[in-house]
Amino acid sequence: MDEVAVSSGLLKQTLEAWEKQQPVPAVWQSFVAWPQLRGLSATELSLRLYDLCQEMVQQQLNGQRQVEGLPPITPPTTRPAALAVLVQEFSQNSEKLEGWSTLYHRHFSPVSLRPKEIETAVPHSRRNVDRRHRQGVDMLWELLYRQEMTAMGRTEMARLCRHLPPPDYAHLFGVETLLNRLLEWAVAAESLPFFSIEGIGGIGKTTIARAAAHQMAKRGGWADVLWVSARQYNLDVEHGRLQPTTRAAQTFADIALHLSEQLGQLHLAGLPAEVKLERLQPILKANPHLVIIDNLETLADVDMLIPRLEPLADPTRFLLTSRHTMSRYPYIHILPVPDLSLADSQRLIESELARRHKPPSLTPAQMATIYQTVGGLPLALKLIAAQLARRPYEQALSWLQQADLTDPYIFIYRHAWHSLSPPAQRLLVDIMEIGPDGENWEGLELLSGLEGVALGTAVDELIDVSLLETSHQQDALLYRLHRLTVTFLRADVLGGWKMW
Structure with missing residues (x-):
């Protein structure tokens, strides 16, 4: 139901319709909180809606009776019994109880009392009785309104999240700071429209992106939330096996196709990828969309994709995840994902x-x-x-x-290893024994025998594929390997991989 339609005026119309035994407004069939009202005949709608409202009013009345130390109401079957209950409720000196009481006995009691009967029994002036009745109607309307807004929020949330993958976590640990940065980026008008979550395979990039997208959707402000995955495999944690995924995007053309489908532009299916994005541009520029592209590094033509997405951005935001850094693009924020702490x-x-x-x-x-x-x-x-x-x-x-867990990861490391030049491969092996705190530039020179441009090029390669991490300690820039990278190097590279 439209927010404006959920009004006290609608409720008053409905109460009058019940009094006159007339059909209630048909707009109730679109009440999101009560889907059971949809598709009913006029008579069925009136009866079912009455039952639901009666249950709600009686529940609220009993709640107020409990507050005042009274037992739950037994629906009266005679007029004297109804009047006795009414007098009991008005003797507690509680405006809220009197409001629910007046509404109940006027409209929802098995024995309905007329305003004059209430005025005589209490005793209250007609003006005060009418005021209590309006108060009861307003309280019921506020309750219905809150229920409808909550249901509409759930429905809108479900719509926005329909493209998101199911969460692969029960609880999140150690990512609050990262999520806060992403949430701040999403609402800051001056922010760059692209954000890349980066780090080694298995560090939790997809999990962070999914959690952030869910929270961004919950905050609202998006016309839609789109999710395109380029992940080729999922890991079966229980058995340590990789399972191929279905419909993973592998090329720029696949990304354009998935975006078109999720935006409902199915008629663009046969057009070239560049044309698809041109046709999507007015949609994405008119209203803010959140677009997540996961596992970007597996695309065969990522350098073709990113420049073609840039014209679609602002107000639309693009959230990327990648094992390879996107720092070469000046319009992309970079968010490196660190290890979890020991705790x-x-x-x-x-x-x-x-x-x-x-x-x-x-x-x-x-x-x-x-x-x-x-x-x-x-x-x-x-x-x-x-x-x-x-x-x-x-x-x-x-x-x-014994590094048996290398099997699920082997495709990550082998792909990264074979993408390196021989000097970068040598550097990776040479620095394998550096301590967990890292080594400075001079230390890298000493360990590898490389220097100058050659060392700089090799270091850049390792950073680009998230095999080498950097940190600052006081004024020094330190370089270190992830512990799992060292485990793989010992077990697989030194154990038989072809090196150079």
Whole structure:
């Protein structure tokens, strides 16, 4: 029902219709909070609506009676009984109780009382009786209005979120700061229209994007929320296996097609990708849309896509996730996703164990060993939790230290490894043993034997594919490898991958 239609005037019309035994306004069939009213005949609508309102009024009346220390009302079957209940309710000196009482006894009691009867029984002036009646009508209207607005909000939320994937999490840990940054970006008029969530595979980019999109939709202000996934595989955490996805976008043309379909522009299906985006531009420029493109790095022609999306932006916002940095584009905000802290990593594992009805029994030393091996990588921590739910800690640790968990990740690392130049590959292996705090530029030169432009080019390559991370300590820029990257290098690169 339209917000304006939910008015006290509509309720007064309806009460009068019941008094005169006339049909109630048909607009009630579009009342979102009560879908059971749809498709009814005029007679059925009047009866069903009356039953629903009667139940609501009696519930509110009993609530107020309880506040005043009175027992729940027994619907009166005789006029003297109805008048006795009315007098009891008016003797409590509660305006709210008197308002619900007047509304109930006028319209919803099995024995309806006329205004004159109420005026005589209370005793109150006719003016005061009318005031209490208006108060009761207004309270019922406010209740109906709140219920309808809540239902409309749920319906609108469901519409906006229809393209979002189901959440792959029960609880989120350690991402509040990242989510707040994304929410601020979404509403800041002066912000760049693109935001790229970046980090190593399994760090939680998709989870953060999905959670942010859901919260942005909840806040409203969007004509629609679109989600296009370029993810080629999903990970079965329970069994540590990769499952191919269906309809994953692989090219610029696929992205254009998915956007057209989600915007309802099915007639654009046969047109070239560039033409599709030209036809979508007026829609996306007229009203703000939120567009999420997940796993952008798997697209074959990402450098063709990004410049063609830029004309569609503002007021529309684009939220991207990628293992490769988009920092070369001046109109894209970059949000690197850090590891979870040790404490948040333990909370995540314990949450996963609790979800499987297993006691969270990790000691600080056991958790420290896990964290030393894989760091705060959410997907790896979920894999470990799945193992801990099935086997003792010692066996799970042996599985972990033998790097059996490399299988689900191997496509990530092999793809990244083979995309590197030989100098970048050498640098990655040479710096494998740097400490968790990182190494400065001079340290990289010393460890790798590279310097100047050659070292700079190799470092840029590793950063671009999220294999090398940077941090600032005082005035120094430090470089470090993710712990899981080191695990893979030891188990697979040094164990037999073709290097250079």
